[in-house]
Amino acid sequence: MNKVKGFVKRETVLSAAVILAILSAMVIRPDREYGSYIDYKTIGLLFCLMTVMAGLQSLGVFKKAGERLLGYVKGPGAVSAVLVFLCFFFSMAITNDVALITFVPFAIAVLKMAGMEPLVLPVVVLQTIAANLGSMLTPVGNPQNLYLYSKAGLNAGRFMELMAPYTAVSFGMLVLCLAVVAAGNRMPGKERNGRGQGPMVSGFPGFSQEAAGMEASGKRIYLGRLGLYLFLFLLSLGCVARILPWQLLLAVVITGVWIADRSLFLAVDYSLLLTFCAFFVFIGNMGRVPAFCRFLGRILEGREIITCVGASQIISNVPAALLLSGFSGDYSALIVGTNLGGLGTLIASMASLISYKHIARMYPMEKGRYLGWFTVVNLLFLAVLLVLSLWVIPF
Template sequence: MAVSASKTWRQRLKDEWMLAAFALLALVLAIADPQPWSHYQRWLQLPTLAGLLGLLIAIQGIRESGLVQHLAGLLVARAHSQRMLGLLLVSITAVLSMVLTNDVSLFLIVPLTVAAGGISNLPVLRLVVLEALAVNAGSTLSPIGNPQNLLVWQYLRLPFLQFVGAMLPAAATMFTLVALLTWFWLPRERVELHAEQIDGHAVSASQAALSIVALAMMVLMMEHGHAIIGASLLLIPFALFDWRLLARVDWLLLATFAAIFLGLGHFAALPWVGQLLGAVDLSQPLHLYASGIVASQLISNVPATVLLLERAPDAMALAVAVNVGGFGVAIGSLANLIALRLAKQPQGLRLFHRVSIPFLLVCAPLVYLVARWFG
């Protein structure tokens, strides 16, 4: 019994290595470099965590209503080939990320992709990796597509369309590369529907409707800066009336993001990190571009934006750099981690890096040349 329990905990630790690693980083930094409590509160990004919790609750309700499985069946039944269905899903993901933000679009599309793969021969993990790349590309275009764009947009106070026009060359280049990768990586075979895998579970229209309303409400609350209130409005009723659904929410994903925010936030605030950046001549376009990408690979693109924004003489060039920095390692964009976590596919992180790192190496110079040409 004790040996079995030991194996279970070792496997759990292996599965949640990212949570363990960043929690350890946050703890070590807290001991080595203690800071006032107000700093930890700022690094924790409670509104972001509250928004994520609200989305997790709403999406769990949609999943349990049977609506996702029903839509997946309809989609697979009408698909002509894996390649064309992949292009459709990738395109929808990119478009949704422009208006609903990158994480919300993943919460909608990845469960649909997983459900479709469960009743067909779709290569689910390949599609999820492509969808993670697609949200990075699509959200680049919009000032509300991702947190780093929102930061730059609010900092510069540009008109909406002016921001879109400035980001269009980079976003178009990035999405073109994602579309080409989708076309050549996905098989041309027809989509085969595995009828025996369809559970026949009836759709609960009331639960689906309530969950969709909850999702829309949560998105609106996040857009207007009231994520904590929105999450509370969902959390309290579910805790009182449907606590079993609440128990099935991925709380470990929430804990992982809290550990990442604390660990990376503290790391980015270390004096030597600021000194290192101060030694880089960010007035040189290539230096600024490379700094945004490298910083994103180390501390994720949102903290990289916070760290570099005040120092960057060209905030729009920084926006391009940190969006490109969302490719590469998974930590480059938190949307990558959300996609992989929602998919729960074996070897997901390994395949993501085998694709995303070469993609960054191809994408980065092309986007730089295009952005400079049209800049």
């Protein structure tokens, strides 16, 4: 029983999705149509992207890029900006989850070694918001985008055109927030000479030491794996652009990773894939209940964005996208609504929990203050973007 409780606590969203799927199966008994519920392309693409991102992350590619950028800046304002915009721009290609897993601990380590520890809380708050907002621009930025992009049949250009105004406004708001943070955290004497923060970041565990080690032993293996993972990432983008069939991509990724580093398969978030499958079963079953379809359709009609935002605050934006997409054909509104819905509460985007867990573990006495700042700034961004979506920016 304790193991079950522990699993439910650890995998709350998956547990809820499975319960909903089981309850719906009591209404619509299992039959041949169950097989058609699952969007196998989305599941396959997510698996491939997560596997490839795990490979690139295992090589330290993203942190190395961050270290290089930090080597050219100095001062708390510039360092904060680089750390935040690393999340913003990288999330567009590597997903919001991977961006936060990579750059939040990196930022904490860099700020501590630079004597800028008072900046940790505001920077991590802005990193989290930046990852969620940057990821909304592209189909591969987050799981709900990939699913809705595939379901809507949009091309990548149209998808990015839809989300570009919100991304641009988000960028501007992040710049303003960073200016406020920098103004409130003047640190004379902390700035470094020469190439800025180069001496500081070179002490970050990993890259300069890693590179020296690779000279002697594993450089060829490292470069071989890097080339393979970049090639697989390009193939994944080709599949997203509907140039390659997902079945071919899946076969190539499994084969390539099995040869290069099969331990990467353990890094895949299988609970997310199972959550998708469980929601697909629930949506498929409830879609065969006319009364439920009419009820949810009436709630959604003309209110897709606000409904998505509201649902995301309670169940997170990925489940909201999966649930509501089964009962509305206005995919543009669903895409906007679920992306904006990632702002607000801590669980509005499950990626936000990544940052919170780092803060709670490293600064347990500060987690309440972090949560307060996080909520206030998130609600500010949400209010501005929601007003734009409802009254200013046309689809």
